Amino acid sequence: GTRAPGDDVVDVRTDVAFTGAMLPLLVGVDRGIYRAHGLDVRLNSGNGSATTIQTVANGSDDLGYADATSLVQSAAEGVPVRMVAGMVQRSPLAVFSKPGSGIDEPADLAGTEGGYVPGSAPEMLFPAFAAATGVDTGGIGLPRVDVPAREALFLNDRVQFTFGLTNVSLPKLREKCDCAIRTIAYREHGLDALSSGIVVGDRFAAQHPGTVRAFLAATAEATRAVLDDPDAAVRSYYRLDESAALSPDLLRAQWDASARLLRSARTRAEPFGCTDRADWADTIRLVERGTGTDPGLVQPGTVATNEFLPGDCDPGRSPGASR
Amino acid sequence: MTAFVDVDRVTKSFPAAGGPVQAVAEMTFQLHRGEFLAIVGPSGCGKSTLLTAAAGLTAPTSGQIRIAGEPVDGPHTALGMVFQNPELLPWRTALDNVLLQAEIRKLPKVPYRDAAARLLQQVGLGGFEQHYPDELSGGMAQRVALCRALLHDPELLLLDEPFGALDALTRDRIQLDLQRLWLARRKTVAFVTHSIDEAVFLADRVLVFSPRPAGIAADIDIGFDRPRRPEIRATPEFAALVGRIRDVFARLGVFGADPDDEPAADAARGGDQA
């Protein structure tokens, strides 16, 4: 769209190529919601949460849409980035299998093989998941692959299971495979964790708090718009992404799945984006268990804050004051 | 004597930017087994071209060359050849360059190694066996190439100005060596030279080529007894033959004269020429 002279230019980087889960961001741009808040948002897709978090940290990008697990991990390395709004607050992490594979529950994974993408959330938390479900990871083959190869290998029966997200990967796998996919969701085995949200570097947040606030306010508005009319939101995608690689049905399915994960059990009654300290503590613990990060190195306050959100979050849940 | 090398109505022309260059006009002559033939002719007339064709390295544009009755239609390799440039392989020492001949022909190593060393010794290159081509002088490189052509003791020798870069005395010496070799084994030799003296001294017969396109301007028998001693050069018969060949040359005109120049024919009366 055209750019008003006074607008703040904001570079926003998603973690991966646009999916149905990101419809609020797309709608915000497409319908001029950000512009109405004085922001000229330039939305681009990234190459994984870790990279997005780093480019946000060093100022190449202003804001990001990234994964909480990666964020905790990055924070442990000293990357000064925090999540300012949680957009997927229940864990979509899962292991998928095909019906004929005989994998119906975690224990069935023993002796099977699945492509492993280093740095990807479901893989990172898999040791914790295995521990929680009493599966011996030693008997599971985890060859290293990249994301497209992981899914192609699974669809091609080269491996018996694959890691993924119930809100993003599952609809896609279903569409491609044209078969019923078995889902073993981590959250159904007691492993719930925060997922995607808006992240911002500490320096940018300190220098442009108004921009961050305006962005979150607009995103909240856009989220409501998507919830109100998902099909209209899907059309925004086609206006913004000329490659238009995803089918409308797939986008719709991804959004519907994401919408169900918008808030955690603890933030069910909270306004848009508020995250809960206890949810962060759980997530941090899982990452610690999954990746061997030193316990206690990362505190909820290191990685999240509700201070820029438009609505009034319950102060008792606040992840912590700014550092 | 039957014709050993039979050049039968051979012509050769090369395609070139400004229309084809005819190097050899229809040419016919025979070379008998054991005969020593010298070829003289103006620069660029087609001598090298003819030798290359005789070795089967280029095909005549028309006509045929037969060696020992067999038409030459591919490399005829039962011969020893000296090219106008020494063509030594730069990564081989003098000795190894000579031995290339033995290697390609799969001759036994040890005896030919000795033979090569002996040949080099004979042409005055003892002590230079392990030198690389770029450490040799022009004449030395040429002598290495000669040794290479002689190594396998071939029936037929095609020598394209093999002594061109040698000083008078080294040349005399090697001429005598070549004569001795020839007398001992009676090889068939076709010898291109730009020295009329050398041609008369060495050959049984001298062919004088006309300027491009080469034709045979004269075919002169040299009747001196063998072995010829250097002294025959001082005889009137020798001078007469040299003079006769120079006359042929002169009559043909070496190249189109420039009006300001002294006519080339004027130059044709000297006694001692290269």
Next chain:
Amino acid sequence: MTAFVDVDRVTKSFPAAGGPVQAVAEMTFQLHRGEFLAIVGPSGCGKSTLLTAAAGLTAPTSGQIRIAGEPVDGPHTALGMVFQNPELLPWRTALDNVLLQAEIRKLPKVPYRDAAARLLQQVGLGGFEQHYPDELSGGMAQRVALCRALLHDPELLLLDEPFGALDALTRDRIQLDLQRLWLARRKTVAFVTHSIDEAVFLADRVLVFSPRPAGIAADIDIGFDRPRRPEIRATPEFAALVGRIRDVFARLGVFGADPDDEPAADAARGGDQA
């Protein structure tokens, strides 16, 4: 006449696998401005080495060469040089190879293009201007190299067997051309040749080099009047000078004689030699 080229106690040796090769033993001589000097000597004795040193292309191992009073300690380029091999650049036509001289010296294009074409014409290469080196015969390539050395009309000419690949008549003709040029402009010339006849015919003075390491075995003045006509070759004075030089040569021995061989000195009596 003052010494234009002053070769002062020059020695040169090359490192080689089997110990260093001494090419030039301590050598001293002067070449005066406008003098035509011929150098003869056995193959491999160090003639090319000396010429290269005079052009400042190699440094003597000891001693010094001065040109016009200036010590040569880098390329001395106010000269025209013919190397023993034509050294034509294979991607340039004959004409462009001659013009290289003008290009490197940044001389104006148009007049030198004409001059180059005229020179080629004069040496009998009219019509071959656009031929590439591998389309030329050995003698033609050598003539192109000569034209290249003459193009810029240099004060000093260093010619290393420039006529080595030419037939007798082309050679005679070009010798006369060279003499005419020299008479008109009185260039200083150092001319290496393996033809004693050529040396005597052309030069004011002939230096005879001894075998490696080269020393001066004889320094012979040639007193014939200029212009010299080819006929002087037939005079007894000419023959005497040629004979004298051959004697010097013969006394030195061309190369270590093999006991079975006829002694090289035997070869030293002929009349007409290359």
Next chain:
Amino acid sequence: MTHIRSALLPVGLLVVCCAVWQVVVTAGQVPEYVLPAPLTVLGTMVADAPLLATESVPTLLAVLAGFGLAVLVALPVAVLMTYSDALHRALYPLLIVAQVVPKVAVAPLFIIWFGFGQLPKVLMVALISFFPLIVDALVGLAATRPQSLVLVRSMGAGRWQAFWKVRWPWALPSIFAGAKVAVTLAVVGAVVAEFVGSDDGLGVVLLDARGNLDSAMAFAAIGWLTIAGLLLFGAVALAERVLVPGGRRAASAEAAGSL
């Protein structure tokens, strides 16, 4: 006549390959989401031409800029290294180090430092095409016939003249061998850079398509990349024809026969 036949042969081979591929896929031996049929790919290449053309622009610009940069740096450095032994000894090991460091591995640093724009792509392309250029240029410049240098030295040529009149023509065949390898690697470099992080370009299309398991689009992007690579290679080959002097140097070919 021979020209047409010489073009027919490779095209024929290509067509045969594609036909086999088509049959294998349509026979159901390979699922379409792994390897789409060539006709499907062709269809996508044509149908989505506008998108693919748009996305080709940044990729090609990065390739051209990066390759140009590599040429502009590699050739002068090769020349300097040819003239200075000390420089040669000092730089060569560093060049090797720079080359053997896996570029795929350091590419993320570029993104972190320079963002998702053209700059990291250009640098990546330059880095990846640099080595073959310099290695082949060094070989070519060293292959110069020393006697030719002696010749021009006797004429008073300075380095500059000796370089342009002698070394450069002698080295050109080698330099172009390096350029041919480099220009194809340049395309690879741009794709790698776009894989690691970019806002646009054919690499992004390819990555997105793979992420979406849209193999037809992925292969269509590969097809466009291949065509771009062929065109660039063709441009280098054309430059070679024009610049390498003495195309008629094959006169002695006859006597060499078929050896």
Next chain:
Amino acid sequence: MTHIRSALLPVGLLVVCCAVWQVVVTAGQVPEYVLPAPLTVLGTMVADAPLLATESVPTLLAVLAGFGLAVLVALPVAVLMTYSDALHRALYPLLIVAQVVPKVAVAPLFIIWFGFGQLPKVLMVALISFFPLIVDALVGLAATRPQSLVLVRSMGAGRWQAFWKVRWPWALPSIFAGAKVAVTLAVVGAVVAEFVGSDDGLGVVLLDARGNLDSAMAFAAIGWLTIAGLLLFGAVALAERVLVPGGRRAASAEAAGSL
């Protein structure tokens, strides 16, 4: 003496580079999670040497096998293409196509077809090192002095002899230029293959380290890969010294001066 000095120069430069890097990082100009300090990297390279050494094995095996395979295919094919014009015309365009198709993009197919073992890695390495080998071999074989061929032809040499005695020695400098480029690309190829999918190898270590944001380990893996690449390059350079005949061909160097 000169040997020591010639080694000192690049090492000195390298040390200076590392020192600057160390200072920049410790001064906090670049965060450690982006670029760890060289001493940190060195520490990890040494401390985790057992792991890194173990993981080097499959990577190096893939590099050696793939590079070997590429050499074994590229050189004979180059020879055949040198001798057969028809083959040259038919194959050359296909080679270019094979080269410009981005290998990163087709790598997943290899995994799908051949699994996670060594085979896809070896193929990838072979594919990536093939092109420079063949292009430079073709240039080298074509650069043979035709007169040398005429010479051996007059001696009755067959193709086999002409090849070994003449073409091969003339072509070797070019062939080795290709091999030097190829061997460094081979390491890249192995890493790319391991990135796309593998059970083991330094590429996996690197990928895992990056996944864990363990930049020290990531750079340690890059360090090991670099050392492996240097060793392989050194091996090729050594082979060149041994195989290229006539190292003493520089006798005319003096007269060429510094041109």
